Amino acid sequence: MKTFKTIVIAFILLGLIWVDLPENIKIKYNIPTQIDFKVFGLNVKKDFTTKLGLDLKGGSSLIFEADTSKVKKEDLNDSINSARDVIERRINFFGVTEPQIQTVKTGNKYRLSVDLPGISNYEEAIKLIGQTAQLKFKELGNENIATNTPIFLQLTKDTGLSGIHILKSTVEFNSQDGKPEVGLRFNKKGTELFAAITKRNIGKPVGIFLDNMPLTTPTVQTEILDGSAVITGNFTTEEAKKLTIAINSGALPLPIKLVEQKNIGPTLGEIEVRKSVYAGTIGLIAVLLFMIIYYGRLGFIASLALLIYGLISLFIFKAIPLVLTLPGVAGFILSIGMAVDSNILIFERIKEEQRKGKAFDIAVRLGFGRAIDAIKDANVTTLTVAFILFNPLNWEFLPQFGMVRGFALTLAIGVGTSLFTGVVITKRLINFFYKND
Amino acid sequence: MINFLKFRWLYFLISAIVISAGLFSIVRWGFRYSIDFTGGSNFEFQMNKVVEKEKIQKVLDLNKIPVVSFKLSDKTILLRTKVLDQNKESLLKKDLEAKLKIKITVLRSETVGPILGKEAINKTLVASILAVIGILIYMSFAFKGFNFAFSAVLAMFHDLLVVVGTYSLLCHFFGAEVDTMFVTAVLTTMSFSVHDTIVIFDKIREYKELGETKNIEEASNKAVTVTMVRSLNNSMTIIFMLLALTLMGGSTIRFFIITLLIGTITGTYSSPFVATPILVWLEKRRQK
Numbered sequence: 217m218k219t220f221k222t223i224v225i226a227f228i229l230l231g232l233i234w235v236d237l238p239e240n241i242k243i244k245y246n247i248p249t250q251i252d253f254k255v256f257g258l259n260v261k262k263d264f265t266t267k268l269g270l271d272l273k274g275g276s277s278l279i280f281e282a283d284t285s286k287v288k289k290e291d292l293n294d295s296i297n298s299a300r301d302v303i304e305r306r307i308n309f310f311g312v313t314e315p316q317i318q319t320v321k322t323g324n325k326y327r328l329s330v331d332l333p334g335i336s337n338y339e340e341a342i343k344l345i346g347q348t349a350q351l352k353f354k355e356l357g358n359e360n361i362a363t364n365t366p367i368f369l370q371l372t373k374d375t376g377l378s379g380i381h382i383l384k385s386t387v388e389f390n391s392q393d394g395k396p397e398v399g400l401r402f403n404k405k406g407t408e409l410f411a412a413i414t415k416r417n418i419g420k421p422v423g424i425f426l427d428n429m430p431l432t433t434p435t436v437q438t439e440i441l442d443g444s445a446v447i448t449g450n451f452t453t454e455e456a457k458k459l460t461i462a463i464n465s466g467a468l469p470l471p472i473k474l475v476e477q478k479n480i481g482p483t484l485g486e487i488e489v490r491k492s493v494y495a496g497t498i499g500l501i502a503v504l505l506f507m508i509i510y511y512g513r514l515g516f517i518a519s520l521a522l523l524i525y526g527l528i529s530l531f532i533f534k535a536i537p538l539v540l541t542l543p544g545v546a547g548f549i550l551s552i553g554m555a556v557d558s559n560i561l562i563f564e565r566i567k568e569e570q571r572k573g574k575a576f577d578i579a580v581r582l583g584f585g586r587a588i589d590a591i592k593d594a595n596v597t598t599l600t601v602a603f604i605l606f607n608p609l610n611w612e613f614l615p616q617f618g619m620v621r622g623f624a625l626t627l628a629i630g631v632g633t634s635l636f637t638g639v640v641i642t643k644r645l646i647n648f649f650y651k652n653d
Numbered sequence: 654m655i656n657f658l659k660f661r662w663l664y665f666l667i668s669a670i671v672i673s674a675g676l677f678s679i680v681r682w683g684f685r686y687s688i689d690f691t692g693g694s695n696f697e698f699q700m701n702k703v704v705e706k707e708k709i710q711k712v713l714d715l716n717k718i719p720v721v722s723f724k725l726s727d728k729t730i731l732l733r734t735k736v737l738d739q740n741k742e743s744l745l746k747k748d749l750e751a752k753l754k755i756k757i758t759v760l761r762s763e764t765v766g767p768i769l770g771k772e773a774i775n776k777t778l779v780a781s782i783l784a785v786i787g788i789l790i791y792m793s794f795a796f797k798g799f800n801f802a803f804s805a806v807l808a809m810f811h812d813l814l815v816v817v818g819t820y821s822l823l824c825h826f827f828g829a830e831v832d833t834m835f836v837t838a839v840l841t842t843m844s845f846s847v848h849d850t851i852v853i854f855d856k857i858r859e860y861k862e863l864g865e866t867k868n869i870e871e872a873s874n875k876a877v878t879v880t881m882v883r884s885l886n887n888s889m890t891i892i893f894m895l896l897a898l899t900l901m902g903g904s905t906i907r908f909f910i911i912t913l914l915i916g917t918i919t920g921t922y923s924s925p926f927v928a929t930p931i932l933v934w935l936e937k938r939r940q941k
Binding site (some may be wrong): 271273280281322336338339342343386414474475476477479480481484485488491492494495496498500501502503504507510542543546549550552553554556557561564568589590593594596597598601603604605607620622624627632 | 697742795833836849858886889895928938
């Protein structure tokens with residue numbers, strides 16, 4: 217039974233080391249950094265790579281504030297969603313990997329926070345994203361274009377009908393077959409324009425373009441005079457919804473203003489990472505040496521526990537995955553310093569019991585038992601502060617800054633893990649190393 | 654057992670000197686706030702060759718840049734201005750490149766609108782107050798006696814004053830800035846301060862309950878003696894880490910780390926030398 221336990225622990229350790237190894241390390245064997253397998257029909261897929269934050273990898277973090285003054289209250293949600301959608305579309309056009317777009321509501325202000333990791337041409341990106349969406353209706357141009365070109369390329373002539381002429385677009389369901397459709401309602405001017413357009417284009421396609429990208433190119437069936445049109449097609453509800461959001465971004469345009477931008481060049485982050493890793497290593501060695509010199513054999517055990525602590529923490533960072541920022545790295549490094557605390561508390565207790573003349577194994581048992589209260593008490597405050605700083609429920613009256621959060625999260629994970637390694641692992645190690653004495 | 658309490662006037666003097674230096678600095682020079690709180694723009698431009706400061710200054714003046722501060726270190730321009738929009742930034746960059754015949758790589762470019770700055774102040778204040786309330790609630794649970802909780806809180810405020818005061822000095826002499834990371838460091842310090850005090854008070858309470866000691870003074874001296882090694886060792890390990898980061902880590906979080914370092918030192922100091930004497934004084938008054 218004991219051997220079995222040791223083997224299990226050894227395997228877990230190997231697993232941790234495997235996950236924690238740097239991805240770019242060059243070893244003879246190609247180590248996969250992904251788990252992808254099926255258990256009881258469940259798809260297990262996990263990517264174990266370190267995610268670096270903007271400050272380390274470089275990139276842009278932008279916050280736009282939406283001017284909602286001209287939007288009716290009932291349309292507010294639709295127009296915010298549309299604005300978000302437009303930004304996403306433009307970013308995808310820019311080809312940024314893993315962008316993050318969030319709507320943040322503070323008081324009665326709506327903001328869109330946009331993170332673009334790894335982007336270097338931020339000036340152009342800001343210009344592109346900050347524009348108000350342009351929705352246009354186009355019809356077939358006069359030029360003779362080969363008929364085999366895609367329809368949207370043939371639609372070159374501007375009809376003069378645009379986003380300002382649309383009141384709103386909604387998802388509707390056909391009264392006969394219940395299929396989803398996209399409904400459009402025009403204002404007075406729009407109704408006139410649309411009537412004329414449909415009259416001269418019966419049987420021909422008319423395209424709706426957003427930022428000069430085609431959204432849909434339906435064919436006109438009849439002349440529409442009452443200013444309300446439906447676009448049918450074999451839409452799924454999801455597709456219809458997407459199309460209405462896109463049309464609404466032109467119909468309920470939300471001017472957005474850049475209120476905050478942080479752009480970090482890629483070189484700066486690289487230097488900082490290297491320096492931090494270097495500093496962390498030196499600090500770690502100092503701590504290990506200190507523990508071994510001061511506490512001897514017990515210090516060696518604490519050092520082992522600390523290394524295991526490092527492995528577990530890194531594993532958690534990679535598994536969540538946690539986006540590592542510079543303050544996050546600092547939080548982790550600080551927590552290494554704090555992690556030893558529980559060991560020191562226990563060891564001092566053990567020494568104290570030994571001074572009272574108790575045998576080593578009894579002193580160990582008493583030391584662990586008594587120190588745990590103090591350890592528990594002492595860590596509660598750190599966790600409380602970390603909780604408030606991390607703001608997990610995203611309360612608007614608390615800071616929602618990414619930097620502070622990164623620090624709080626790694627610190628909390630660090631403290632939690634250190635409770636486990638400092639108490640449970642250390643006890644196991646002591647049992648293991650001292651059982652032959 | 655060492656009679657730590659005998660030198661309580663010395664501890665008081667040390668604390669008084671450090672805190673008054675800080676308070677003096679706060680009144681005299683105040684703080685330098687980062688754009689997180691005031692709004693404004695920060696730029697870090699890397700040039701491909703060394704250029705004289707005056708030449709750069711000329712281009713800045715020509716472009717009517719609302720400069721708050723401008724520093725040049727080697728080939729890096731550190732510029733802080735009032736809110737500068739994207740177009741103006743691009744124009745400035747181009748103008749610098751054209752007039753000085755250099756190439757600029759943007760290391761960092763940050764702009765925070767003034768409204769966001771004001772909001773950040775409010776939110777940080779709320780967070781700090783909540784953190785303090787959280788710590789206070791926890792302490793009234795952890796120590797059933799009022800005197801214990803009260804002395805721990807006083808020690809915590811002592812640490813707060815030390816850190817905030819020293820930071821004002823850092824602002825004045827080394828150009829540190831109060832930003833959200835500073836607030837984070839202060840809150841971490843406060844939690845650490847309490848953490849450290851709890852360990853000592855835990856001991857004092859234990860001795861009191863066991864009845865091994867004659868009075869509160871003896872219990873405290875004994876507790877401080879016993880926990881001293883642990884306190885020092887624990888702080889040592891944290892200080893090793895922070896010192897390594899201060900000396901070798903990157904420049905962006907340097908002041909954050911230094912604040913944590915000061916916080917750790919004062920947090921360690923205040924538990925035996927501020928919180929404990931206050932506790933003894935309060936307990937003795939109660940017995941009279």
